[in-house]
Amino acid sequence: MSTAPLLDVRDLEQRYTLPRESLFRPPGQVRALNGVSVQVQAGKSLGIVGESGSGKSTFARLVMALERPTSGQVALLGRDLNRISADELRRARRDFQMVFQDPYGSLDPRQTIARIVAEPLTVMEGADRTTFRDRVAAVLRQVGLRDADMDKYPHEFSGGQRQRIAIARALITQPKLIVADEPVSALDVSVQAQVLNLMQDLQEQFGLSYILISHDLAVVDYLCDEVAVMYLGRIVEQGRPEDLFECCAHPYTRALLDAVPRVRAGGSRRRRGAQAIASQSAAAAGCPYASRCTLADQHCREVPPALRKMGEGHLAACHKAEAVMALPQAAVEG
Amino acid sequence: MDERSNVPLIEVENLDVRLNTSRGPARAVRGVSFALERGETLGLVGESGCGKSVTALSLMGLLPDSAAVTGSIKLDGDELVGLSDADYCRLRGNRISMIFQEPMTALNPMHTIGNQVAEPLRRHKKYSAAQARRETIALLDRVGLPDPARRVDAYPHQFSGGQRQRITIAMALACEPDLLIADEPTTALDVTIQGQILDLIADLVEERGMSMILISHDLGVIAENVQRMMVMYGGTVVESGPTDEVFRRMGHPYTQGLFRARPKLGARKGTRLKTISGTVPELADLPSGCTFSDRCPLVIDQCRAALPPMVDVGPGHLVRCIRTDVSMAEPVGALTA
Numbered sequence: 001m002s003t004a005p006l007l008d009v010r011d012l013e014q015r016y017t018l019p020r021e022s023l024f025r026p027p028g029q030v031r032a033l034n035g036v037s038v039q040v041q042a043g044k045s046l047g048i049v050g051e052s053g054s055g056k057s058t059f060a061r062l063v064m065a066l067e068r069p070t071s072g073q074v075a076l077l078g079r080d081l082n083r084i085s086a087d088e089l090r091r092a093r094r095d096f097q098m099v100f101q102d103p104y105g106s107l108d109p110r111q112t113i114a115r116i117v118a119e120p121l122t123v124m125e126g127a128d129r130t131t132f133r134d135r136v137a138a139v140l141r142q143v144g145l146r147d148a149d150m151d152k153y154p155h156e157f158s159g160g161q162r163q164r165i166a167i168a169r170a171l172i173t174q175p176k177l178i179v180a181d182e183p184v185s186a187l188d189v190s191v192q193a194q195v196l197n198l199m200q201d202l203q204e205q206f207g208l209s210y211i212l213i214s215h216d217l218a219v220v221d222y223l224c225d226e227v228a229v230m231y232l233g234r235i236v237e238q239g240r241p242e243d244l245f246e247c248c249a250h251p252y253t254r255a256l257l258d259a260v261p262r263v264r265a266g267g268s269r270r271r272r273g274a275q276a277i278a279s280q281s282a283a284a285a286g287c288p289y290a291s292r293c294t295l296a297d298q299h300c301r302e303v304p305p306a307l308r309k310m311g312e313g314h315l316a317a318c319h320k321a322e323a324v325m326a327l328p329q330a331a332v333e334g
Numbered sequence: 335m336d337e338r339s340n341v342p343l344i345e346v347e348n349l350d351v352r353l354n355t356s357r358g359p360a361r362a363v364r365g366v367s368f369a370l371e372r373g374e375t376l377g378l379v380g381e382s383g384c385g386k387s388v389t390a391l392s393l394m395g396l397l398p399d400s401a402a403v404t405g406s407i408k409l410d411g412d413e414l415v416g417l418s419d420a421d422y423c424r425l426r427g428n429r430i431s432m433i434f435q436e437p438m439t440a441l442n443p444m445h446t447i448g449n450q451v452a453e454p455l456r457r458h459k460k461y462s463a464a465q466a467r468r469e470t471i472a473l474l475d476r477v478g479l480p481d482p483a484r485r486v487d488a489y490p491h492q493f494s495g496g497q498r499q500r501i502t503i504a505m506a507l508a509c510e511p512d513l514l515i516a517d518e519p520t521t522a523l524d525v526t527i528q529g530q531i532l533d534l535i536a537d538l539v540e541e542r543g544m545s546m547i548l549i550s551h552d553l554g555v556i557a558e559n560v561q562r563m564m565v566m567y568g569g570t571v572v573e574s575g576p577t578d579e580v581f582r583r584m585g586h587p588y589t590q591g592l593f594r595a596r597p598k599l600g601a602r603k604g605t606r607l608k609t610i611s612g613t614v615p616e617l618a619d620l621p622s623g624c625t626f627s628d629r630c631p632l633v634i635d636q637c638r639a640a641l642p643p644m645v646d647v648g649p650g651h652l653v654r655c656i657r658t659d660v661s662m663a664e665p666v667g668a669l670t671a
Binding site for chain 1: 495552614
């Protein structure tokens, strides 16, 4: 941590108010994020994994300053995004861009590719978009499309090509950080690999940082320097992929790893224990994972575990982390 | 039953489906043949537009009216192609059931889940309302829905994705079908829930002696859940065989490419994924000859001349490729990785 981090997130909390069910009781709340702190260094990538409802996408929206957090701060290049003026924020947005999951929904079907890709520039620099054609052409070439594609419409492209267009749109402002929310999960396997390779090339070429949100552990493993596992709005384990995937210290990480279907000849079905789904609204005492955890005891249900250091750059929020690490680790696919 | 014991449950021969798409007529399925015994499980793997879902829909008789189906689909020796709508209605949900990918769109948001699960029971088994309700609660209990007696009158939006998929499974199983078709049943679900749903389907298949066709794009899901598999590309079956055999020694360049292109756990940052060049072709403009010839690293002129025949490369293991001598020279599979 010698240099200042590119992104510094501290104690981020977000609550959403549910519709009021009774006139006489206060409305319920969804605790989407419960104190998330994380840092991303320039040129490095952070992967975020977790099930639906774990707060991954809320985290992405807050990092993109699309919502105001209930409390906590998001600082990019030392500026707190929630304390600067709307005008400043708009100019700051050139440094962080987003790529969405669904390449069919995230491109306007009535606009040409040139217009879609140049849109961040028109918004930020306010100039006439006809002057941006050279820059659009350059960025399209970087993502492996042709200049001639500029005047086509999104429906003329396949899913993988559309995701390239979405990446081109994010790249055109020369951002430092790209937040990608499940960028390849809507794509076919053979095309997925092309887009992942492209994302890796662009990172090497431009020194980008990614925040990659995915439910696919292998995708995160492939692209990220650091991984955070989220459960019910908290980071329960964080570290380098090799620490997490070969020597995990939280039973939830282990459950995620065990659930991945493996390709093995002669491999028979592995049984997985039934797991109940915990509620996001109730603020229970103790460890949020205790109700699903096979190792949980009375202490776990009463005292919430804090993130603690398990090794160099490896954090886990579990009272029994040592016991989990001592368990035989799931075999990694070769 | 006895005289039929040597007839496979499902026998598909030379199935061809032509669909009218916005880009003109497309041969969505070309010359697909397979047989499925009672209690056997078959996996269909492939990417979008390879014809796997159209194959499933043609078994269910759910193709659009404009689709032209030729060839033969036999259920217990009885021909299904050309069957009237009324006759098909007696089969669907009764002897053949299907689980769809999106549990939210497969359920009607305007009806309680109890009514939806009871519908096949009322229609096919002519149960009374009270009988159907009792049976529905028992089914919902079997698929692991918590507190079924109380939740039977709830609406689909009151359930999570995994619970909704459990409800569609209960619907599909209501009349104890002979054949269950599961079309990407876990693609919309979280990885931990995926495991639970696949466990549930496997238990039920075993318990009721059903046959199952599992459709997935995920090689891992296929490897763990079925006895036999078929890999489809561009409407044709390019490789088929016992699952273990195929994963031990993959024969078709496409199967090999799919296997290599998956990001694998433990492949550290900095390694590159081996991609298949190009994109999945539109069914309306497939190349002549081998459907994979445009993207194949081993293509020769002969590949473009005619669709290659299925070649026997191992026990029950068939590959539609004329260059298996080259593709299989260097073994690709789960044991060699």
